[in-house]
Amino acid sequence: MTEKRGRGRPATGRTPQRGVRVPDEVWEKAAKKAAKEDRSVSDVIRECLDEYTKDQ
Numbered sequence: 001m002t003e004k005r006g007r008g009r010p011a012t013g014r015t016p017q018r019g020v021r022v023p024d025e026v027w028e029k030a031a032k033k034a035a036k037e038d039r040s041v042s043d044v045i046r047e048c049l050d051e052y053t054k055d056q
Contacts, residue, residue, distance in 0.1 A: 020045075 022030075027041065034041050 030041050030044060034044050
């Protein structure tokens with residue numbers, strides 16, 4: 001007999017996903033620049049938000 005599992009994906013221990021709306025042109029430019037720096041757009045966004053909230 002198999003174990004009954006809960007709904008949805010299991011917890012991964014990572015930070016929760018967030019949704020933002022960004023114009024395609026801005027996203028594409030950010031993705032291109034991030035790729036040149038061997039980074040993800042998510043990494044760039046986290047860094048920007050960290051810098052923005054650093055004096056809070």
